[in-house]
Amino acid sequence: MLRALSIRDMVLIEAADLDFRPGLNVLTGETGAGKSILLDCLGFVLGWRGRGGEVRSGASQGEVVAEFALPDGHPANNVLEAAGLPSGPELILRRTVSPDGRRQAWANDRRATTETLRALSDTLVELHGQQDDRGLLDARGHRALLDAFATDEAALAAVRSAWADRAAAVAALAAARDRLAAAARDRDFVSHAAGELGELAPEPGEEPALDARRRALRAAERIRDDLGHAMQALGPDGAEGPLLQAMRWLEAVAAEAEGAVDPALDAIGRALAEIGEAGSTVDRFLTDVAGEPGELERVEERLFAIRGLARKHQVGPDDLPALAEDFAERLRALDEGEEGLGRLDAAVAAADAGYAAAAARLGAVRRTAAKRLDTAMAAELKPLKLERAVFATEVDAGDPGPDGSDRVRFTVATNPGAPSGPLDRIASGGELSRFLLALKVCLSARAPDLTLIFDEIDRGVGGATADAVGRRLQALGREAQVLVVTHSPQVAARGAHHWQVGKTVAKGVTRTRIEALGEAERVEEIARMLAGDTITEEARAAARSLLAG
Structure with a gap:
């Protein structure tokens, strides 16, 4: 308020x-x-x-x-x-x-x-004015006015939900048809690409991992010769051989030296042990960095294959798995063909049936409400001096939409025997005002x-x-x-x-x-409205009579 x-x-x-x-x-x-x-x-x-x-x-x-x-x-x-x-x-x-x-x-x-x-x-x-184009004169608003009178929100909500379901089913069918048509045009390419990507089976993050392994293996080639020389220098032909020879010579004189060369023998033994450990370490490292035979070749072959496919399809290497799935899906759509479309056609038919049923229920609600509204309007028009006028709410078949498939129109016949027609063509200005007022009285309890x-x-x-x-x-x-x-x-x-x-x-x-008017001021104002500029006692008496009801 x-x-x-x-x-x-x-x-x-x-x-x-x-x-x-x-x-x-x-x-x-x-x-x-x-x-x-x-x-x-x-x-x-x-x-x-x-x-x-x-x-x-x-x-x-x-x-x-x-x-x-x-x-x-x-x-x-x-x-x-x-x-x-x-x-x-x-x-x-x-x-x-x-x-x-x-x-x-x-x-x-x-x-x-x-x-x-x-x-x-x-x-x-x-x-509301005399030319209420938002309501009475605009037939597009008549359906909403009738729905407001019917007050069946559940029926209207059911139709809107069914319309949304139907729209979703139709969109899914159209999209499937578009995909099938596009895939059919490029079937050979899709089939080849799907097979090529499926055979390669690239994985997310694989390209950078392969690149890192390739760099490690190529680095191993550069240091392998140095590691080999190191192994040779530590082995029998290197440091180990002379030390063993020295140990044999010292062992030959140890008995006659009466222990004098024992510390030297111990030192040589420790040196041989350390040299052996160093050789083992170098050997393990050489085995690790060298990898398996042919590994570098295999890594480079797969890396170049992944990069080549990425360039071919103009995507990043990490996008290849998603691309492979897309081509596989397109190929599956082609293989499913009309069978898949048949399922979607059935879904559309079911949605159409659901919408038609909901729209029919709403139409029945509207036709029942139309009769009640016509009866209520007849009762309101009589005291408004339009007792001979006939107000009718027509509910006909219209174009399907989110608010149903009914076309609603208010028509009037202002005199007996006269043809009915749209309000704006049949009713005069004063009559139109009263029709509007009667309708608002009928709808007032709902707003x-x-x-x-x-x-x-x-x-x-x-x-x-x-x-x-x-x-x-x-x-x-x-x-x-x-x-x-x-x-x-x-x-x-x-x-x-x-x-x-x-x-x-x-x-x-x-x-x-x-100015807000009190009782005395109201008498003067209504007397002015009755008499004009010169207010007479007769006008004041008439004003008092009107106010008394």
Whole structure:
């Protein structure tokens, strides 16, 4: 519910503060007084396109603040949470505009985007004028209005889910057909590439590992000769031979030397042991670095094969395993052929059947709701002096889509025997207003949290018809908060709360003023609406009579 609207320095309004209440709120005033400015300012703070945004001449900034009360579970809180904004039992929207057109907006004291304001607006306010092209006149909106009346969200959700499943099945079939066609065009290439890659069977990370092993093996070739020379120098033809000869000579004289050469023999023995250990170490190292016979050749052959295939297919060596799987998959698709397409065709057929069943159930819900809506509309049209008019909701077969396969259209016949047709072609302006009002009364229980705004919906009607419109607006106000801009005294008299919009001129400057009216002021305002510039006692008496109901 809209609780308050505060306006500062917008268009002709220097300052205005309106405290709205539940029920029927009416705004009256002479033509050109500025009633539309109020709606423009409300539209400005709600982010509506083409609404407001003009700073009062001479002011440094214009500002509009709107305060809403949000009951538990109000959908506006979902919008706030999705935008990362504070939610709760109240919502305060503020929007400013500078003379150069720069706009800024806040929701609960946090910066908000225009898109967020518009999303909030859809949950807070519904504006209707005599030319309600969003609803009655636009047949594309009739189905949504009927669905709102039917209140069967489960049936609608089932159709949307079935449509999504069908779309996914159709996309999968189309993709499979595209893959099969592409693979068939290149079957020889795909088969050869799959066999070539399958035979090589490259593995992730294999190329850098092979390159490292190749460098190690080639380095081993360069040091192998030096290692061989080292082994020769340590062996019998090298250091070991002379030491053994020396040991034999010393052993031959050891007995006669009476122990004098024993230390020398021990030293030579230790030297021979160390030389043997050194030889064993060099031999092991030579065996390790040399690798197996032919290993270098095998490593280089595989490394060059991997790099050659990578160049051939213009991918990195590490991408070859994924490429091999891709070619293998394409080859499998070719091998499966029509069998695979047959399974996907069956999936599409099943999805079509599921969608058709869900759409049929939703269509039945809509046709039942259409009859109830037509009955409800007939009951509402009678007090609006349209008792001879016939409102009919047509539900026909239409193009399948995410919201079903029904085409919904509201038609009317305003006189007995007259042909029915679209509202905008059959109904006059005054009749159209009443049809809209009747429809909103029928739907009001399904949107209790919206503030309904009617902008001169009573234009073109008067007398008893205007009184009937006022009574229906009053009834609508018992279900939802209603704000009406009106020139009709019969409608104004039915309001629970009344504001007058007028203009003043001081020192050549025009200002729009807005005043909440008490009982005495309401009598004067309604008398003015009845009599014009000269208010008579008869007009005041008539105004009192209207207010008395």
